[in-house]
Amino acid sequence: MFRQLRLLCTVAALFALAALSGCSSLLWGPQQAPIVDATVMPVEPASAPVAASAPEPVEAEASEGPGEPKKPKKPVVKPHKVEPPPPVVAPAPPPPPPPPPLIVLRTIERSAAHTLLDSEVQKPDGKVVGRAVDMTADAAGKPREMVVNLQGFLGVGDRKVNFAWGAFHFTPGAKGAPITLTPTAVPSGPNKSNALELQLLDATVERANGAKVGRVVDVLIDGNAQPQAVVLDVSGMVSTDRRTIAANWSALRFVTRDKELHPQIDLSDAQINATPPYTSDKPIRAVSPAPPPAPAASAAPAASAPAASAPTASAPPGASTAVAVSNARAVR
Template sequence: MRGGFARPVISLQHAPDLHSLRALLALLALVALSGCSLFREPPAPEPVEAPIAASEAEPAASEPEAASAPEAASEPAETPGAKPAPKKPRPPLIRRHKPAPPPPVAASAPPAPPPAPLVQTHTLERGTFRTLLDSEVRKPDGKVVGRAVDMVAGPGGKPQEVVVNLQGFMGVGDRKANFPWSAVHINTPAKTPAITLALTPAQLQTPERPKSGAPQPGSPEAGPTRLPMLDANVERANGAKVGRVVDVLLGGSADPLAVVLDVSGTLEKRRTIAADWSALHFVTKNNALEAQLEMSDQQIDASPAYANDLPVRAVSPAAPPATPAAPAAPAAPAVPAHGDQ
């Protein structure tokens, strides 16, 4: 054994007695034991577990607890030379994918504006106008002298004459006569003669029947400045036919308000519409006065039908939609003169 005090060599020959020898041996043994304990390495301290802090809050019961790692204190202490214990595989952490939010709802596009009307209408109430064809014509004294059969229009569509079929005796001797339009007065109340001729007795005297071969007075012949309206064809500027005039509607001041057009096709059922008088254009073509109306087939089909017992809706072509004005170009910068520096 290492360490301790040196042992003195004692000769047994000089030992005083046996008791002294035993005491000396016990003393040496005690000294040897104490010397060994002085050089022995102290034992390693045992690991002390860290105290758990009391201030740590417990996880909320509503939240899912995550898988906690095993505590270090539960693992056995590694002994030198021993193989480490295999670690338990951790379960894979499952992450729940959040459902994708629904796509945003696209804002609904504003409703498309309604298409522009093809025609525009002007309502004429019954009792505010009279029809021309076959209307009774009377003198200022109230006597009926005949019936209107036509109206002659001049340049610009201004009425010039009214053509009256004068009555003879028992239907014999009927003849046509022209009277100036300035003498025509319109009576709008129903069940009354529609036209009153404000003429003098001399003007109302019918001329004698002309001889054979001579032109008859009152014959509604067309010319460059005259257009008999009844049975006249109304065309477009390109020559396409729109319809045939079958009547004229007259207002209380003897001004024409509309013409009734027969727009029936060759094989179609008869259909009539009322065209506003202001929509007509009177032009001279081939040395003759003509009435024109710029209405397409689609506009004619979109026009309301004319009926004798209903309010009249006089049609005219709708104005084209206004196009937005183009933005003004920026003004060019002024170029300084050569003398300005």
């Protein structure tokens, strides 16, 4: 009996323990596990809040009463951003016109022209009979006579004889005498006409105002017996050194003053200084004054005219195309 009572007490104690454990879990809840190790993670700072865009204004709808027709909604017009006008760029000014040319140069081949002074004169059989020492020209610039110093014996009996210009043939590139006297040539008598003639050698060339340009020291003749240029001694014009230049025959004018012919050419000191010197070992560059510039009003119609209608001037034999020179230092 005592043994059974003891067993019942043990069972009752077990039930009491079980009841107590259930109430404890209900009252206190589940127990958390202990923290063994903790890791600190860095937290990035929150970015600044983005400002919300302002809502677009919308016109409030008018209250509509019952039975009233609905009014159409007005479209919402968004303002457009006005772009500033582009900056106005001023056009670049046109370049200044080039300076007018100072002189015009023409190249004459050495084989196409020969000097007159002291050139040998021969007969058709090749025998040299004398040397040319001068020539005459009329007021139009046309050659009239050639003065030949006919040889004597050992210098004795030399005499100057005038022959008509048409009595000679010129061969500039010949190895022998460049001037040949025709068989029928006869000395010219005294000038019976009233036409004035000018002896070219040693004649003084002037400007229109009377200022001296230079002295004629030679004449260049081509194969057609036409003068192409005169050689002028311009020493003292632009420097004290002896200097000669070649001037185009067409640039000369022959004017009458005091019943005599006077050669003229319009070459200023600057133009003389811009002309290359004449030497026997360099190409012949014959100078002419540059023509005055054409007025602007007359230049426009000339530019609009067709190029084919303009006449083309032919250069003399042995001469190249003329070249305008505007810078004096570039020429020298």
